[in-house]
Amino acid sequence: MTATGDVAAPVSDPIAGRTSPGRRPHRMQKIEHRAGFAFLTPWLIGMAALTLGPMIYSLYLAFTDYNLLSSPQWVGLGNFRAMFADDRFISSVQVTLLYVVVSVPVVLIVSMLVALLLNTGLRFIKAYRALFYLPSLLAASVAVATLWRQIFGPSGLINNLLSLVGIHAQSWIGNPSTALGVIISLNAWAFGATMIIFLAGLRQVPSELYEAASVDGAGRLRKFVSITVPWISPLIFFNVLMDTVHAFQAFTSAYVVSGGSGGPSDSTLFYTLYLYQKGFTELNMGYASAMAWLLVIVLGVFTGLFFLSARFWVHYGDR
Structure with a gap:
């Protein structure tokens, strides 16, 4: 009985009584888990058969002498020793390395400058974004690389334009001093994806920060260094990392522009192109597998060091 004379309602024990509405029976949870694993099964099978399996097998081949025609012969670290004795x-x-060191900064600088230009409130901004982004969708294709080879060839568009002003140049892709520059220019032409990411970050910077900096007398360069760069530093980190990894893995442009040979005097002999030559031209698959795993290790070390350095210059919540 309560003080008012009413009978108190019985209090149900959620543990001893029925299951609370927010809690599902244990049997139902087991059914959901099994259903989830059932839906994941095709992906797990594909991962094991198409990714993990070939990776493990290629790691084994890296320590063998294998020509695709006979059984692999174990040579231990012989392939790795041969690499460092191979000119x-x-x-x-x-x-x-030269390609990475030159092309990545060029792409980042060009994409940042274009993103800053497009962030000034130009008319037809959507058309400009599509126009600048389109090359990044085509640059990795064989057709565009072939077109680039024709443009910089002996009778290509560049030489035809130069001949109008009395300059008779030789083949740009046949000259060891300019062949790599042709491929770098192709990579720089496809800056659209990096530019779009920068532009998205620039549009998120609060205008109040720029207004406060203007009141303090800061110029454009000071605003860019003190406000823009720290604010979009996560995007700078992402673009630098992704562009560097892609540059290390560049293959199509070097293969097509150089005709698969590596250019004059090996001036465009990219790492991946030489890996392809060893594996599929010379049928030295053990050597090629060793090169592939060395590239994986180098990229892993680079990525790890890059993430460690991020704590000093990348700002997330503590802007």
């Missing part, structure tokens, strides 16, 4: 391998590493 063409050393040349491919140098060409790839």
Whole structure:
């Protein structure tokens, strides 16, 4: 009995009584888990058969002598020793590093400048974004690389334009000093994807920050360094990482522009192109597998170091 004379309602024990509405029976949870694993089964099978399986097998081949025609013969670290005694391998590493060091900054700078221009409130902004983004969808194709080879060939568009002003140049892709620049220009032409990411970040910077900086007398360069760069630093981090990884893996443009040979004097012998030559031209699949795993290790180390450095210059919530 309560003080008012009413009988108190019985209090149900949620543990001893029925299951609460927000809690499902254990049997139902088991059924849902099984259904989830059933839907994941095709993906797990594909991952094991098409990704993990070939990776493990290629790791085994990296320590063997295998020519695709006979059984693999175990050679231990022989392939890795042979790589560092191979002049063409050393040349491919140098060409790839030069390509990465030059092309990645060029793409980042051009994409940032265009993104800043498009962020100024130009008319027909959607048309400009589509126009600049389109090359990034086509640059990795064989057709565009073939077109680039024709443009910079002996009788290509570039030489025809130069001949109008009395300059008679030789083949740009046949000259060891300019062949790599042709491929770098192709990569720089396809800056659209990086530009779109930068533009999305620039449009998220609060205008109040720029207004406050203007009151303090800050100029455009000061605003860019003190406001824009810290605010979009996560996007800069993402673009630098992705563009660098893609540059290390560049293959199509080098293969098509150089005709699969690596260019004059191996000036466009990219790492991946030499890997392809060893594996599918010379049928030295063990050597090629060793090169592939060395590239994986290098990219893993680079990515790890890059993430460690991010704590010093990438700002997320503490802007």
